[in-house]
Amino acid sequence: MQVQPAVLQQQVTVVGDTHGQFHDLCRLFELFGHPSTDKVYIFNGDYVDRGAWGVETLLLLLAWKWALPHNVFLLRGNHETNTITRIYGFYAELKAKYGAASKALFTFIRRLFAHLPLAALVQSSTLILHGGLFRAPLKKGKGSKRRRASGVQALTLGSLADLRQASKGGQDPDSERSSKNFIASDVMWSDPVNAPGLRPNEARGCGTVYGPDVTQSFLADNGVRLIIRSHEGPDARDKRQEGDRMPSVDSGFAVDHDTPSGKLVTLFSAPDYPQFMADGEERYRNRAAVLHLSAPDYATPAVHSFEAVLPRPQADSFYALPSWTDDEDELAEQRPAGSTDGSVAAEADDAEAPDGCTVDSNAAAVAAAGNGSLLQMSSETANAAMHARITDV
Numbered sequence: 001m002q003v004q005p006a007v008l009q010q011q012v013t014v015v016g017d018t019h020g021q022f023h024d025l026c027r028l029f030e031l032f033g034h035p036s037t038d039k040v041y042i043f044n045g046d047y048v049d050r051g052a053w054g055v056e057t058l059l060l061l062l063a064w065k066w067a068l069p070h071n072v073f074l075l076r077g078n079h080e081t082n083t084i085t086r087i088y089g090f091y092a093e094l095k096a097k098y099g100a101a102s103k104a105l106f107t108f109i110r111r112l113f114a115h116l117p118l119a120a121l122v123q124s125s126t127l128i129l130h131g132g133l134f135r136a137p138l139k140k141g142k143g144s145k146r147r148r149a150s151g152v153q154a155l156t157l158g159s160l161a162d163l164r165q166a167s168k169g170g171q172d173p174d175s176e177r178s179s180k181n182f183i184a185s186d187v188m189w190s191d192p193v194n195a196p197g198l199r200p201n202e203a204r205g206c207g208t209v210y211g212p213d214v215t216q217s218f219l220a221d222n223g224v225r226l227i228i229r230s231h232e233g234p235d236a237r238d239k240r241q242e243g244d245r246m247p248s249v250d251s252g253f254a255v256d257h258d259t260p261s262g263k264l265v266t267l268f269s270a271p272d273y274p275q276f277m278a279d280g281e282e283r284y285r286n287r288a289a290v291l292h293l294s295a296p297d298y299a300t301p302a303v304h305s306f307e308a309v310l311p312r313p314q315a316d317s318f319y320a321l322p323s324w325t326d327d328e329d330e331l332a333e334q335r336p337a338g339s340t341d342g343s344v345a346a347e348a349d350d351a352e353a354p355d356g357c358t359v360d361s362n363a364a365a366v367a368a369a370g371n372g373s374l375l376q377m378s379s380e381t382a383n384a385a386m387h388a389r390i391t392d393v
Contacts, residue, residue: 020051045077052315076116089318134186252289272308
């Protein structure tokens with residue numbers, strides 16, 4: 001898919017997690033401008049859950065995607081999955097707001113989430129993805145099943161070529177159930193660390209953790225200068241174990257890895273997050289941020305922070321606050337009965353949904369600019385004008 005607006009230069013604005021904080025999303029647009037023919041927005045996942053207005057947040061973004069399909073791009077985060085939305089409030093929000101119609105609506109939305117691309121590549125120099133770097137797919141051959149079980153070869157660093165060929169992971173990307181989902185799961189769940197190497201993400205129970213040496217290798221091997229990831233708010237950074245501490249994202253932005261070949265940064269766009277906190281917990285009162293990328297290289301981000309819209313309208317949490325966790329053992333205890341990843345419950349919902357609850361071309365078009373895992377944006381000069389070009393590869 002190509003975009004060639006009649007302007008000399010096009011700005012790309014990248015937005016991190018918004019987590020159902022609808023009023024803050026509206027403030028973001030007021031401050032930095034709405035999507036338009038000369039302004040591209042890329043949203044880096046986690047639109048729902050934890051905040052009280054996930055429905056409104058998602059629908060506003062989908063409306064903009066529908067209005068400007070070549071200038072608004074929605075990537076997939078770990079909360080755009082069946083199991084996580086059942087745990088952290090979005091499914092309960094749908095039931096509270098739509099009643100009996102919520103089951104069919106949830107079916108549509110789960111399928112829409114499964115169409116979202118995993119990453120975007122801007123001007124061949126900036127890679128945007130929710131969690132971060134990923135392992136290469138397992139090589140087929142003698143002993144592959146044994147290697148998969150033992151984890152041998154599973155933590156070889158992947159490439160842009162691997163990402164282009166990757167499955168989007170379905171409604172619940174689970175690398176334990178299928179080796180085809182390694183990349184999707186890693187992209188959505190992985191985290192940077194200061195220690196060198198690429199290894200399993202034991203804190204989350206899925207994805208990887210990767211050090212600055214891994215970031216350097218990926219940048220150098222793939223010709224990328226900047227990696228923008230999201231996935232961690234101030235609470236996640238605060239709760240890291242002492243040996244895995246990373247820079248604060250209280251401003252909405254942090255440089256995690258600064259290497260000879262470029263940088264890896266974290267972008268978080270939900271201010272005063274999380275909206276709901278258990279009694280006695282001290283609020284983080286964090287600012288949020290967006291990044292502006294501009295020609296000619298689109299790899300030198302301008303950081304703009306903003307405050308939350310306060311006071312917020314009165315609202316109740318749609319999930320039990322004590323259940324806040326990204327720990328895999330605790331998540332397993334909360335998954336629907338009879339399922340390790342929510343797939344059994346998802347199939348049951350599909351069976352009970354009214355006729356016509358199948359993904360159609362409109363839902364697929366709204367979700368992404370096509371079916372590829374990687375959106376690629378490049379620019380080319382023609383007649384002394386800078387034209388932005390977006391292709392879904």
